[in-house]
Amino acid sequence: MDLLKHLGFFAAVADARHFGNAAADLGMTQPPLSQGILRLERHLGVRLFDRDARGVRITAAGRRLLPSARELLDAADDLVVAARDLALPEQVRLGIAADLEDAVPGLLRAVGVDLVPKALANAGGAVVPTVAGSVELVDLLRDGLLDVAVVRHPGVLDGLTAGPVLVLPTRLEGVDVGAGVGLAEVRLPVAVPPRHHQPPAHDQLVDALRRAGHSGAVVEARDTAQRRALVAAGAAVGVVPTTVEQPGDPSCPPLRLRVAVPHAAQRRPEVDHDAVAAAIERALTSGPAR
Amino acid sequence: MTPVDTSAVVASLREVARDAGVTARVHATRLTGPPGTVALDDAEPVAVASLYKLPLALVWADLVAAGDLAADQPVRLPADSRMPGPTGVAMLLDDVSLTARDVVRLMLAVSDNACGDALLTLVGRARVHEHLAALGLPETLVRQGSAEETRAVLRDTGTGDWAAAQRALADPDRAAETSQYDPAFASAGTAAQVGQVLRLLWSRTGPAHDLVRDALAHQAWRHRVGSGFPHDDVTLLGKTGTLGRLRHEAAVVRFPHEHPVGVVVLTRAARPERHLPRVDAAIGELARLAVAPLRLPDDV
Incomplete structure (x- = not known):
């Protein structure tokens, strides 16, 4: 049997808790999905779902097997993505x-x-x-x-x-720059990418913040959206590469x-x-x- | 060597190195008692900077013990023939005369560059290389003295004095390189080979080798390997090597009533700055992690 396909059925039914909805999610009709689940249960020798008047409930065995099924499905997705990258040699x-x-x-x-x-x-x-x-x-x-x-x-x-070190100017984000506020006047922590992204560069930035008169306190934001949210909430300021509209702030450590x-x-x-x-x-x- | 399963230790060494932003080579070895080692990339040759003074001291002590050199031989270090350096005689202004054994002490205790050069001249490069080869060590461990290293860095950075050269190497906006980071041009060896120097030094008895060990016990700083052993009853005998992004130390760690453990940590930092306490602390952490599985009571 096509194990991956049937594990896909298993995960879909487990998510939807309903054969009809799971079939719709998969873009198929219900009878082949039900038959597929039965085939998988026979193949594994384990009942995955209890079906009764109230609907579909995953069994204890099904719950135990579900994480492994998802891992296999994720790994298959990864493989397809990796293959797609390799199939585009000129890119x-x-x-x-x-x-x-x-x-x-x-x-x-x-x-x-x-x-x-x-x-x-x-x-x-x-x-x-x-x-x-x-x-x-x-x-x-x-x-x-x-x-x-x-x-x-x-x-x-x-x-x-x-290649050579490229030095990009940065500016403060989230403070009233027009009022002449520099890093030394900022009392808020600086929102930065997670340290594990590049530990020595992170440490260098913290040292530079302190050198400029800032406390060196930072908040590690997992991504741009989180950083923006922290700045918008007034919980932190940003030190970000400059755009055309806003020139760099000489008090801000550059991005290298x-x-x-x-x-x-x-x-x-x-x-x-x-x-x-x-x-x-x-x-x-x-x-x-x- | 007894094979010990050290894969978990090696994984933590890699993690510490990554967290500190350094490339690290580590070799730790029990110097007495049952053999045992912990190693991370310890067969990779690297420029050792001032660590060349350690095998040089070993060669000197061997020659003194053999009666080929006198420990109290007078050595003149005229001011106009010394390359200026940061410590010891190399930072003095006037002519200096010392005995050979005091030259060795200053060379090891404060990494005196003038004394390193003077001792290399006294023993003679050819004799050093011949003796290293006889010990099974590579001649590259003492490829050159400190003055040659300094001259090469000045040339590579296009600077006229050591302070300017250090600023050039530490510029955060450039990836400054020098031939002295390159094991093909500098005094160079692997962590395992430097560990072998410690092993040989600890296998010797007699006053000349005692003198070398005592000088190592008087090393003026304890910020690298020593930071991993903040215990007043633990003796540390060490020699650092530093140049730009290179930070090394070879040390012997002696816990009371335990076999001494030699540990060599050779690092190259991603950051170019001169003062990186986090990297010095990481060297201590690497040493602590590498030494811990080798600790053994000396009645075993």
């Missing part, structure tokens, strides 16, 4: 440090425009982006799952080649980045790594981030 698998926040779309547009006429003349889309913490991106690069990554500096880059690529021998020949790295460096250094 650049580009890692982007989550710290770039609002500058990510502008960076991708600039890099895409820059690359299409050069390295990727025959490809449709130029770039498959992955936005994550820098430590994770470095691991992905080393494992050959990314081609190029722009990561926060400083960080450990053993086994990789990296480097573009990392594998050593020459470990690069995919389909990708012009140097051209991609140069495009990123141009996009990030040609004035304030968009």
Whole structure:
């Protein structure tokens, strides 16, 4: 039997607690779904659901098996995603440090425009982006799952080649900048990405905040939305890369980045790594981030 | 060596290194009693910076013990022939005369660069290399002295004095490099090889080697490996090595009534700044984690 397909039935019925609704979720009719569950129960030798006048209830055995079923389904999804990445050889698998926040779309547009006429003349889309913490991106690069990554500096880059340090100005977010408030006057903590994204860069930022007269207190926000929420709630301020509209604040520690690529021998020949790295460096250094 | 299952220890060493933002090579070894080691990437060659002074001291002591050199031989260190450095005779202004054994003491206790250079000249590079080879150690461990290291850093950073060179290496807005981070150009060895130097030093008896061990016990700082052993009754005999992002220490940790354990921690920080207390503390934590499974009462 197709075990994965039938485990999908199992999970759907467990979620919906109703054969009709589960069938609708799966885009099928109820009879083949019921038969599928029966087949799975026979195959496993375990009853997964109790069916009675009141409806469907998962059995104790079903509850025990459900987490393993979900793990298998998730792993299958991961495999399909990974295969999809590998099936697009000309596309650049580009890692982007989550710290770039609002500058990510502008960076991708600039890099895409820059690359299409050069390295990727025959490809449709130029770039498959992955936005994550820098430590994770470095691991992905080393494992050959990314081609190029722009990561926060400083960080450990053993086994990789990296370009120059790119220094992006930042500004305070969530305070009345017009009133001349600098970091030293800020009493709130600074909302920052999780330390584990790039521990040495995080520690360097905390030291720089203290050097500038701030307490160095930080709140680790798991993502941009959480950071924005903290700032909007008045619980923290942000130190974010500048946009065209708002110039950098010289009292704010800059965001430092480097573009990392594998050593020459470990690069995919389909990708012009140097051209991609140069495009990123141009996009990030040609004035304030968009 | 008795194989010990240290995979859990090695995993925690990796985690500490990642958290501190360093690449770490670790080798810990019991120096007496039943053999035992803990190792993390300890066969990777790295530039050892001032740790070259440790094998140099071992060679000197071996030659003194063999009667080839006199421990009280006078050594002149004229001011105009010394490369300025941060500690000891290297920071003095006038001519200095010492005995060879005091040169060794200053070289080890405060990592005096002028004394390191003077001792290398006194023993002679060829003789050092010959002796290291006879001990089964690589000549690269003492590829050069401190003055050559300093000159190379000044050249690589395009600076005229040591303070400017250090500022250049510590610039957070650049990824400053120097040939002296590279094991192919600097004095270099693996953590296991530096551990072997400790093992040899501890296997020797006699006044010359006692003198070397005593100098290591007088090391002026205890912020690296020592930070992992904040116990007044635990003796630490150590030698640090520092250059820019490189922070090393080779030390012997002696708990009362236990076999001494040698531990070598060689690190390269991602951050370029000169003062990184978190990294120094991580070196202590790495040492503590590596030494802990090797602790053994000395009546065993």
